[in-house]
Amino acid sequence: MNLLDVSTPAALIDENRMLRNIARMQQRAHALGVRLRPHIKTSKCLEVARRQQAAGAAGITVSTLKEAEQFFAGGYPDILYAVSIAPSKLARALALRRQGCALSIVVDSMAAAQAVVDCGRAEAHAFDVMIEIDCDGHRSGVSPEHAELIEIGGLLHRNGARLRGVMTHAGSSYDLDNPQALERLAEQERSRCVRAAERLRAAGLPCAEVSVGSTPTALSAANLRGVTELRAGVYVFFDLVMANVGVCALSEVALSILTTVIGHQAEKGWVIVDAGWMAASRDRGTQRQNIDYGYGAVCDLDCNPIEDFILSGANQEHGIMSRRDGRAPDAIGSAIGCATACATGQAGIVERFPIGTRLRVLPNHACATGAQFPEYQVLTAGDSAPALQTWSRFYGW
Amino acid sequence: MNLLDVSTPAALIDENRMLRNIARMQQRAHALGVRLRPHIKTSKCLEVARRQQAAGAAGITVSTLKEAEQFFAGGYPDILYAVSIAPSKLARALALRRQGCALSIVVDSMAAAQAVVDCGRAEAHAFDVMIEIDCDGHRSGVSPEHAELIEIGGLLHRNGARLRGVMTHAGSSYDLDNPQALERLAEQERSRCVRAAERLRAAGLPCAEVSVGSTPTALSAANLRGVTELRAGVYVFFDLVMANVGVCALSEVALSILTTVIGHQAEKGWVIVDAGWMAASRDRGTQRQNIDYGYGAVCDLDCNPIEDFILSGANQEHGIMSRRDGRAPDAIGSAIGCATACATGQAGIVERFPIGTRLRVLPNHACATGAQFPEYQVLTAGDSAPALQTWSRFYGW
Numbered sequence: 001m002n003l004l005d006v007s008t009p010a011a012l013i014d015e016n017r018m019l020r021n022i023a024r025m026q027q028r029a030h031a032l033g034v035r036l037r038p039h040i041k042t043s044k045c046l047e048v049a050r051r052q053q054a055a056g057a058a059g060i061t062v063s064t065l066k067e068a069e070q071f072f073a074g075g076y077p078d079i080l081y082a083v084s085i086a087p088s089k090l091a092r093a094l095a096l097r098r099q100g101c102a103l104s105i106v107v108d109s110m111a112a113a114q115a116v117v118d119c120g121r122a123e124a125h126a127f128d129v130m131i132e133i134d135c136d137g138h139r140s141g142v143s144p145e146h147a148e149l150i151e152i153g154g155l156l157h158r159n160g161a162r163l164r165g166v167m168t169h170a171g172s173s174y175d176l177d178n179p180q181a182l183e184r185l186a187e188q189e190r191s192r193c194v195r196a197a198e199r200l201r202a203a204g205l206p207c208a209e210v211s212v213g214s215t216p217t218a219l220s221a222a223n224l225r226g227v228t229e230l231r232a233g234v235y236v237f238f239d240l241v242m243a244n245v246g247v248c249a250l251s252e253v254a255l256s257i258l259t260t261v262i263g264h265q266a267e268k269g270w271v272i273v274d275a276g277w278m279a280a281s282r283d284r285g286t287q288r289q290n291i292d293y294g295y296g297a298v299c300d301l302d303c304n305p306i307e308d309f310i311l312s313g314a315n316q317e318h319g320i321m322s323r324r325d326g327r328a329p330d331a332i333g334s335a336i337g338c339a340t341a342c343a344t345g346q347a348g349i350v351e352r353f354p355i356g357t358r359l360r361v362l363p364n365h366a367c368a369t370g371a372q373f374p375e376y377q378v379l380t381a382g383d384s385a386p387a388l389q390t391w392s393r394f395y396g397w
Numbered sequence: 398m399n400l401l402d403v404s405t406p407a408a409l410i411d412e413n414r415m416l417r418n419i420a421r422m423q424q425r426a427h428a429l430g431v432r433l434r435p436h437i438k439t440s441k442c443l444e445v446a447r448r449q450q451a452a453g454a455a456g457i458t459v460s461t462l463k464e465a466e467q468f469f470a471g472g473y474p475d476i477l478y479a480v481s482i483a484p485s486k487l488a489r490a491l492a493l494r495r496q497g498c499a500l501s502i503v504v505d506s507m508a509a510a511q512a513v514v515d516c517g518r519a520e521a522h523a524f525d526v527m528i529e530i531d532c533d534g535h536r537s538g539v540s541p542e543h544a545e546l547i548e549i550g551g552l553l554h555r556n557g558a559r560l561r562g563v564m565t566h567a568g569s570s571y572d573l574d575n576p577q578a579l580e581r582l583a584e585q586e587r588s589r590c591v592r593a594a595e596r597l598r599a600a601g602l603p604c605a606e607v608s609v610g611s612t613p614t615a616l617s618a619a620n621l622r623g624v625t626e627l628r629a630g631v632y633v634f635f636d637l638v639m640a641n642v643g644v645c646a647l648s649e650v651a652l653s654i655l656t657t658v659i660g661h662q663a664e665k666g667w668v669i670v671d672a673g674w675m676a677a678s679r680d681r682g683t684q685r686q687n688i689d690y691g692y693g694a695v696c697d698l699d700c701n702p703i704e705d706f707i708l709s710g711a712n713q714e715h716g717i718m719s720r721r722d723g724r725a726p727d728a729i730g731s732a733i734g735c736a737t738a739c740a741t742g743q744a745g746i747v748e749r750f751p752i753g754t755r756l757r758v759l760p761n762h763a764c765a766t767g768a769q770f771p772e773y774q775v776l777t778a779g780d781s782a783p784a785l786q787t788w789s790r791f792y793g794w
Binding site for chain 2: 004007041063089134171265268274281313317318354395
């Protein structure tokens with residue numbers, strides 16, 4: 001079995017690259033003196049999580065209760081469900097906890113805290129709860145300075161829930177692209193979450209855990225004083241968005257789409273491949289970044305980028321591969337003569353990428369691209385020639 | 398079981414709306430004197446296809462061989478695989494045909510035609526083949542005037558393949574938004590595909606089938622003289638992109654996402670819901686259209702749009718619902734006084750959409766949103782109160 005025998009499109013993991021990414025983040029957490037709780041929403045794959053655990057991760061973070069259920073069944077009892085809980089989901093969370101899952105849930109409002117308290121009282125159950133802190137105005141969470149923070153903590157603590165601590169996510173880090181700004185945001189994420197913890201403790205409330213993280217801030221923090229755990233997800237694969245943010249190189253991206261050339265529109269410089277948006281996802285996360293990769297960066301079978309070829313367009317099952325600068329190599333070729341064109345690397349795309357050619361495409365956003373596939377094809381790590389394995393992943397809620 | 402008991406996020410089908418959409422397209426095909434071969438890539442669901450078949454559809458169109466396999470197993474033997482075949486997929490297509498599936502494959506180049514001929518010869522098998530025509534420069538296909546068209550037809554016909562006809566797809570119709578332009582493009586799609594058929598026939602080659610279609614052109618064609626069959630997919634659900642194109646009303650969109658309010662950022666006018674991009678997909682198809690709906694248009698539980706509330710932002714499992722014009726209702730409310738605010742419909746979003754509130758979100762692109770879900774929850778048709786059914790769908794390749 002090799003890459004020429006795999007049915008396309010396929011989601012390929014380069015395990016060597018992935019293991020290096022896992023080791024890098026684990027070393028960061030160790031150096032910063034915190035536990036690492038990887039966010040498995042990126043892979044939704046037990047085999048990937050096993051490698052994170054083997055490297056030293058402590059527990060996992062999930063984005064859905066289905067992830068919690070699947071990973072608890074797969075041997076991961078220590079789980080943080082990092083999305084503010086909907087009252088209608090409490091019964092399902094409770095069922096998991098009664099099976100022995102150490103599931104922590106999250107709230108960021110009095111209304112949600114009240115729902116947790118009410119359910120806990122009705123069911124005679126003490127939920128483990130974290131309060132989400134807004135550290136950067138990105139999305140959810142209560143301000144570390146807001147009176148409601150103490151009210152939420154008090155409501156939980158005095159009514160039978162176990163207040164475990166505070167958590168935040170500096171999601172706005174995805175909009176940055178220089179190390180100084182990233183380090184500043186990492187410090188803001190740390191300091192605001194720690195500040196929230198201090199306010200809770202000063203009010204006489206327990207707050208053992210201080211959990212922060214996003215892949216860019218995790219890799220940029222100068223220190224994490226007062227923090228107990230780090231959460232990050234996409235680092236396990238990395239992607240083009242992270243490369244533009246500046247926290248990885250293209251050669252570290254461990255997920256790619258294997259695709260096959262199925263046609264050409266030579267005069268336009270288009271190669272048609274069998275990876276459209278159903279494979280790549282509709283994520284255009286690089287659209288407003290320094291380098292817009294369209295729907296992905298095109299690589300050869302060894303995962304080396306081919307000049308500036310990208311998936312410039314995507315229909316459901318058709319991808320359009322062309323140069324990022326829009327030049328049609330064939331048109332240039334015929335204008336300046338074939339010998340010159342070939343010598344300058346502008347040879348006709350029909351000859352260069354004939355029908356049946358296999359290529360790999362680096363994704364804009366590994367979480368979104370992975371989600372399009374029922375399984376990964378894995379180029380396994382090791383000294384010998386890599387073998388191919390299939391690792392399943394799941395979807396849905 | 399009602400909508401308050403369904404786990405969220407969920408993909409909801411309104412069967413009454415869907416049946417009206419199916420009837421409308423079937424009546425169009427009948428009036429235009431052509432067969433309708435629905436593209437089931439939109440739903441990937443046998444229950445949906447059964448209703449299209451019951452209304453009079455003849456065969457189906459698919460975008461992947463997995464769709465072909467699943468639907469053949471589900472009782473649909475007449476299948477057009479409408480993506481130019483990769484040579485490495487011929488063995489799988491052949492396996493289906495040897496099981497009795499009347500699968501037609503598509504080519505748009507000499508290289509692909511040669512691969513079909515070579516495989517047919519090696520396997521002593523006559524493939525049914527259509528030639529894809531480029532009618533609008535959108536994507537794939539051979540020009541109707543190009544010499545290669547006759548060469549491809551000749552290569553297939555003289556080397557053991559069955560040349561069934563020509564097919565085209567005016568995908569650029571998604572970029573239009575007025576009836577006159579749509580009717581012109583429909584005529585271009587028709588005339589260029591018919592022209593290709595006439596050229597093949599004039600060269601002594603068989604060309605029984607002339608297959609055209611996209612939802613917008615199918616609903617806009619004045620006539621389909623010379624055409625034998627119409628293909629369309631997204632009409633079964635419709636979506637916001639189609640509403641902007643002008644071929645459906647919002648009240649005809651049959652697919653929505655059921656979601657639950659999980660938080661607020663009141664001063665920003667944000668309601669946080671549990672439908673992020675994992676539910677909505679990353680499709681931003683309305684971004685460059687007349688009305689940009691963000692990640693979807695927010696509706697009440699009866700699927701009536703709520704003013705101009707949209708999903709203005711989406712993370713993996715968080716959606717940010719706010720007004721399309723960016724006004725923060727709470728800010729307005731506190732500026733002009735609550736009584737006035739309530740009277741003008743600008744009441745605070747926390748009171749108006751409390752945590753636990755159920756909402757529905759119309760998708761930009763039904764094909765992309767549906768693909769995020771393992772199943773549909775269906776509000777079934779009928780005179781009595783609608784019941785809820787679960788219909789499964791599949792994914793992958």
